[in-house]
Amino acid sequence: MTADAGPARRRARSRTRWFWIFVGPFALGLGLFTYLPLLWSIALSFFDAHNTVTPTDFVGLDNYTAMLSDDAFLDSLRTFLVFTAFIVPTTYAFSLSLALMVNRVRRARAFFRSVFFLPAACSYVVAALVWKMSVFSGVRFGLANTVLGWSGGDPVAWLSVTDPPWYWLVIVTVRLWLQAGFFMILFLAGLQRIDPALYEAAAVDGARPGRQVLRHITLPQLRATSVAVVLLLVINAFQAFDEFYNLLSDARGYPPYARPPLVYLYYTALGQGQNLGLGSAGAVILSLVIAVVTVGQARRLGLGRRER
């Protein structure tokens, strides 16, 4: 060992040590609480695991065939593809417009930002209960029905009637209210990173403010933010549970309307009835659907592609 190699090696060792001190606990937690259960669940999906997490009865792909031939599960997957196709563009448009408006405000900027962001701090459960019990309560003194009553309309049982499916209105509005503010903040951050010189150059070149600038300057510049927002929205939509469960379930179960795949799995396999093999198979299928949709989307939209 030469005399001057010592300090360098020591420095390298010390760097490694600090790397593990900072990253180690996180990596350990991730492995223990995320990857291990994930792998375990994949393993369970090949077993008949009624009321046990250490099953012995290997059944191959039986759980998958059972799940994929279950109309109720397929129905909930279909419903959520449609729901995603609707809620993602809606939330995207809504939060982008909010961001554009708040970004242009000259006065009380902090106030508007906070006001629109505040709902993001509200719990899904609490918001669902407020929506269910006061805003969209089915009796004549609920908020929505009071407003309807002014124009002489009959009270509507928003969450109970299925034709027309008014419950979607309740679900979509609560979701928009809860999420729009958060995504608005992401868009705001993106908007503020756009170089003002671009707008000035566009103005000099005679671009009309408004649609033309939005389409050719703002949106292309927001590309990275947009891709991230869309991906998050898609994943959120497929993982929906809280507000649906709190809006539509009762002590005895969840109706076959607007039933998210996770809620269905909870009732048939992962809650009181512990058919953990079947439930895990359903969860794996759902994860695959999410993975396929998001990866496909990421490739099409070019996530992580270097911005030129």
Place this chain on the structure above:
Amino acid sequence: MTISRRALLAAGAGAGLLTACGSDTGRGDDTGAGPRLSQWYHQYGETGTEQAVERYAAAYRKAGVSVQWRPGNYDQQTAAALLTGSGPDVFEGGPTLDQIQSGQVVDLSHLLDGVKDDFNPAVLTPKTYDGRIWGIPQVIDTQLLYYRRSVLGDAAVEPPDTLDALVDAAGRLTTKKVKGLFLGNDGGAGALGATPLYAAGLRLVTEDGRVGFDDPAAARTLARLHRLYADGSLLLGAPADWPDPSAFVQGLTAMQWSGLWALPQVRRELGDDFGVLPFPEDGSGAPVVPVGAYGAAVSARSAHRAAAEDFVKWLWVERTDYQEDFALSYGFHIPARVSLAKNADRLKTGAAAEAVRLTTEHGYAQALLWTPAAQTAYQDALNRIIRSGANPESELRAVVGKVSAELDRVKRKP
């Protein structure tokens, strides 16, 4: 003030150590003689119940018992906890067929030697599997149809004794401000469940473990429930769902399906201006009252199984004074012991006496073989029949298929 990274890290580590030193093992510090047992209850809505069960536990001398009062989705919590060694020793629960079959709960038959006949058979049968008893029924809960005497009287409507009469009465009692009947915000699928089938003389599962509603009468009966919904006679979207009598006592509805537990509140608010009915008969059936009961069960993973069994025997078999107190002093339940139910003063008069009579004559309990998967399939169909006007025959045919497969599965198990 600036905090150096090192100081922050040290503070973090310190906080971590402090948390690790916490001794919240959920077992309490009660130092009774003998082993420590943990006992789980779901959260009862009535005030005083929690203090009462704490009192019973403290009075037990042979082991230290700590009570856990668990709000939220209790059945799901116990199902998950029973997979591990850190679950309860003693808990109230079904116990469910899957828990029994996979050996998560222990056989308690020997605790009932000599007193078995004193337990109401309607609630003891669903705790029995393979000739052995897996849970000691704690109390009997039942559901009934409450009706407002004055409102029915004003409209010259008789208390309905058939399902057709109920549909008719609900229609005639519905006005612009008051609905005729409240069966829950989902139109009745959750609250009623299998009750209409029993009222039509059918069963969910037959004695020999086959589907009990593969019969044209089932579709006819369920179609009548859709009539109630389609006529607009049902209250929907009430702020409090059917287990709560608020909609009934506030005059939003003339009749409501709710539990016996609501009776004290209804009596307090309405005095004698109400009556109770069973679910009315349909076709060649008979009126029915659904009954249910949590059973006290012992986890097979308990480290002190014998001590846990002794405690269950002491509380739910020997201490009849506590059993009566638990059933009647807080909420309103019928004691599971026939001798207690017969002698309880509070059950001897008025609507309470009527409820006890209806339960004794018309009570039915959900079969043990009816699993959550079967329940989900049936309830989905019922929802679609009632609210979407789906064809009852084809819906039921699909349910029969699913339920038979599920019954085959549970019968295959040892």
